[in-house]
Amino acid sequence: MRPKQTLLLGIMLLVPVLAFLFLRTFGTNRYALPTYLPDRVDSTQVGGKWQRDTVFHQLGDFRLQSQSGRMxxxxxxxxxxxxxxxxxxxCPGACPRMNGLLMQVQEKFRKEPRVKLVSYTxxxxxxxxxxxxxxxxxxGAIAGKWFFLTGDKTALYRLATQEYRLPAPTGAAPGLVHSQNLFLVDRNRRVRGIYDGTKxxxxxxxxxxxSVLLYDYDHTDPGR
Known part of the structure; x- marks a missing residue:
């Protein structure tokens, strides 16, 4: 085989390998989702050097009643x-708009049991x-897929202001906390995305x- 043909063949074989390595190295980081709601920054010593690591908030427990009466x-x-x-x-405006758009999310992941919707009153x-x-x-909320939850007023107020860190209403007594935000919560109970639910x-x-988070579960961390 001539030297030029050998070189050309080598390049043709090398390109797919380089493309794979590029995507494997940079593609995952490019689409990695951030984590929201930092709690604190810890310092740990690794190899004689101090490293700072952000610890993100893990949503706490709740026990609330759904539209079916189930806890x-x-x-x-x-x-x-x-x-x-x-x-x-x-709510006359933002809530109907937000829930109308959440219908699209439910429909998109209708057959994906790992995706659920939780709406707290x-x-x-x-x-x-x-x-x-x-x-x-x-x-059109699907049973077991989209939960509309109610319960103790104090517990719901704490959930909104302390767990999801929504701004507390003005005044000394707990009042009506309202937000247009949607929160994407992963299986470790950490917030991975915040969105305007009316847009x-x-x-x-x-x-x-x-879809990115599900792909991550399926390919990079299939186990818990």
């Missing part, structure tokens, strides 16, 4: 990931189980990043 805890959600939101049934005095049952029906572009980004 729901984080254990019911730990098998995969979920999209969390806050709403109230009498911030007005439990009004939003009883019966109210939430009717409300969930308006949005279609943001919800499309949420759908993409859910």
């Amino acid at each position: 729901v805890t984080p254990t019911d959600l730990d098998s995969g990931l979920y999209v969390a939101s806050f709403f109230f049934a009498t 911030v007005d439990p005095a009004h939003d009883s189980v019966a109210v939430l049952e009717r409300y969930a029906e308006q949005y 279609a572009k943001e919800v499309n980004r949420l759908i993409t990043e859910i």
